[in-house]
Amino acid sequence: MMTLWQxxxxxxxxxxxxxxxxxxxxxxxxxxxxxxxxxIQTPDPFTADTLRSRYWGIITDVLKQEAGPNVxxxxxxxxxxxxxxxxxxxxAAMIPAEETTALxxxxxxxxxxxxxxxxxxxxENFVVGGSNEFAHACSLRLADGAGVARNPLFIYGGxxxxxxxLMHAIAHRVLDQRPRSRIFYTSSESFTNDLITSIRQNQMxxxxxxxxxxxxxxxxxxxxxxxxxxTQEEFFFTFEALQRARKQIVITSDKMPKDTPGLxxxxxxxxxxxxxxxxxxxxxxxxxxxxxxxxxxxxLFLDGEVAHYIAEKxxxxxxxxxxxxxxxxxxxxxxxxxxxLPVAQEVLRGIIRDPARNSSVDNIQKIVAEHFxxxxxxxxxxxxARSFAVPxxxxxxxxxxxxxxxxxxxxxxxxxxxxxxxxxxTNKIEGLLKTDLSLSATIQTLEQKIDLS
Ligand code: ADP
Ligand code: MG
Numbered sequence: 001m002m003t004l005w006q007x008x009x010x011x012x013x014x015x016x017x018x019x020x021x022x023x024x025x026x027x028x029x030x031x032x033x034x035x036x037x038x039x040i041q042t043p044d045p046f047t048a049d050t051l052r053s054r055y056w057g058i059i060t061d062v063l064k065q066e067a068g069p070n071v072x073x074x075x076x077x078x079x080x081x082x083x084x085x086x087x088x089x090x091x092a093a094m095i096p097a098e099e100t101t102a103l104x105x106x107x108x109x110x111x112x113x114x115x116x117x118x119x120x121x122x123x124e125n126f127v128v129g130g131s132n133e134f135a136h137a138c139s140l141r142l143a144d145g146a147g148v149a150r151n152p153l154f155i156y157g158g159x160x161x162x163x164x165x166l167m168h169a170i171a172h173r174v175l176d177q178r179p180r181s182r183i184f185y186t187s188s189e190s191f192t193n194d195l196i197t198s199i200r201q202n203q204m205x206x207x208x209x210x211x212x213x214x215x216x217x218x219x220x221x222x223x224x225x226x227x228x229x230x231t232q233e234e235f236f237f238t239f240e241a242l243q244r245a246r247k248q249i250v251i252t253s254d255k256m257p258k259d260t261p262g263l264x265x266x267x268x269x270x271x272x273x274x275x276x277x278x279x280x281x282x283x284x285x286x287x288x289x290x291x292x293x294x295x296x297x298x299x300l301f302l303d304g305e306v307a308h309y310i311a312e313k314x315x316x317x318x319x320x321x322x323x324x325x326x327x328x329x330x331x332x333x334x335x336x337x338x339x340x341l342p343v344a345q346e347v348l349r350g351i352i353r354d355p356a357r358n359s360s361v362d363n364i365q366k367i368v369a370e371h372f373x374x375x376x377x378x379x380x381x382x383x384x385a386r387s388f389a390v391p392x393x394x395x396x397x398x399x400x401x402x403x404x405x406x407x408x409x410x411x412x413x414x415x416x417x418x419x420x421x422x423x424x425x426t427n428k429i430e431g432l433l434k435t436d437l438s439l440s441a442t443i444q445t446l447e448q449k450i451d452l453s
Pocket of ligand 2: 163164165220221
């Protein structure tokens with residue numbers, strides 16, 4: 001017979017990634033269980049904190065399913081790895097999810113965990129998918145002190161795709177592991193403002209030493225430095241000094257160095273010789289995973305259908321995905337109802353534009369055909385010539401992204417093709433979009449045309 005906790009943890013295993021399960025749940029043991037209570041024990045305080053702050057919702061949900069709504073859950077920390085018969089640990093009261101406690105013991109860092117660090121922007125909260133795995137891997141390596149082959153690490157990607165999140169995650173992880181590390185994080189705008197103040201108050205020496213005595217310098221949104229001569233000059237000196245001292249520099253930008261007008265040539269060439277890691281728009285599966293993760297963090301039950309709906313409709317910006325969730329969560333608690341698909345559609349109407357209104361498959365076909373100067377009938381034909389096949393794949397991709405039509409329906413509208421052809425075409429375009437900048441520009445243009453039609 002499985003114990004209550006074993007039954008719960010089997011269910012949890014189905015809900016989280018294998019890594020998450022192995023890291024946070026595998027070492028948890030049941031101390032006691034009765035009709036009205038379950039006491040579990042974690043091997044260390046860090047695991048306990050994490051379970052409380054991040055997985056409390058899922059644990060209590062599963063417990064409700066397994067043992068009814070009135071079972072009280074208590075969590076305690078064992079001393080050392082729990083083995084066999086659980087040693088009673090120090091009982092801990094239930095701590096609400098918001099209350100994450102200090103994570104590392106040992107020497108106090110010279111700076112407290114800096115308040116510019118968003119506590120939610122950690123690697124554990126970052127969903128890895130095809131669009132961001134390289135940037136994630138580089139960041140993780142850097143944080144683990146393995147260093148990146150080249151300095152700086154230059155994270156590049158569109159708005160709301162997780163650049164700042166990754167940067168904070170690096171800082172958190174470094175501080176978790178090496179609390180004494182000196183990390184300085186700032187945006188390029190604050191850097192500029194700081195510089196202006198220092199010049200005015202005649203404190204350039206202090207300014208320089210502040211930025212140069214760090215182990216890791218992080219500058220968020222460097223694109224704003226472009227066109228500001230004095231700031232760029234000062235930043236260049238800082239950069240050189242840190243690099244000479246073999247300190248790590250991390251930079252984010254929403255533009256590639258070569259596409260940033262007004263960026264000084266010497267900075268541009270430094271950035272280009274760094275490690276450039278780009279973040280692309282998340283694919284459908286990654287968007288669903290992000291939604292589920294964020295919902296879990298907020299203790300919000302997210303219906304699968306609703307997650308799919310949002311992931312399909314929100315184009316690329318992860319911040320928008322979150323916006324949808326927040327709206328749903330407020331609605332759910334205000335009206336004390338569960339969010340199903342019709343409710344979600346209603347609530348999100350203002351955020352998610354209704355694609356049925358202006359983008360029908362027909363309309364997309366017309367716009368794509370016109371753009372490539374071919375006929376709609378060419379899109380629907382079986383002609384595999386490149387000049388037709390590529391526009392056809394693009395049109396299918398857009399139809400899938402911008403309309404509610406199913407893949408079967410889309411296949412039918414493209415001259416009776418199989419739904420697997422539609423999926424194949426869509427995947428192909430998605431794959432190409434990761435590397436092909438001119439394709440992604442074309443698609444953007446087409447989407448705008450479709451939007452305006
Ligand atoms: P950027 O700096 O690129 O504009 P942010 O890092 O501010 O974007 O991310 C916007 C929001 O989306 C943040 O709340 C962040 O937590 C979330 N986010 C982005 N990518 C991911 C991801 N892969 N997993 C989880 N959350 C993500
Ligand atoms: Mg940012």
